[in-house]
Amino acid sequence: MRIHLTSVFVDDQEKAHRFYTDVLGFRTKHDVDMGGGARWLTVVSPENPGGTELLLEPAGHPAVKPYRDALVADGIPATQFAVDDVHAEYERLTAAGVTFTQGPVAMGPVTTAVLDDTCGNLIQIATEAPEPA
Template identity: 65%
Template sequence: MSIFVDDQQRALDFYTGPLGFVPQQDIPLGGPYRWLTVSSPEHPDGVQISLEPAEHPAVAPFRDALVADGIPFTSFTVADVGAEYQRLRDLGVVFTQEPLQQGPLTTAVLDDTCGNLIQLAAMEE
């Protein structure tokens, strides 16, 4: 999966810092660009998230429209949205939506510092 980011190093720092992903690939591609991926520490051999440079002209209008409407670019499942919200807030992460229960689903939305809104979600048992 790919997430378009404004700054690959800042994205790497955020996704491996507060969000807790682990680095997988970091291959220079010439100039400032890198093939840069992270994955879940629980499944390091699973899906990798590519932190893609947001250079294509179609990316900015697309992301700007999503952010303006408060729509997350993607969603990550967590065990407990409330606990993760508090942990991340304590680390200085900015949320655009506090935990909200919607039927059996609880969500919260954060700013990834790189141009995207990311949703945290958990199904309540």
């Protein structure tokens, strides 16, 4: 068994698509009109185009807003993305205008930072320290 697809709820699929591709650097995998203004819109890492897809899922269900509002209020990220260097990615994204709610913080073997995806979610980026030789 392996993870094939995961999702984040987004307020506006087109805005989310621009942010996740133009700013974060993901690539579009699927963009299928589902009718009613919704799309099956997934992105993937350019480093692993056949890997796990992230569905930018419309946030229309009534349970989504209170759930996401509670996560954001408590500073809890909706998901986490691995990066090679949190500090470098923080600098790159900050220069691109991305808002971070938490700058890079070392937490044992991992360094994390938390950004606002502009579509209703906090997203954590993380780098694990290399295994000791």
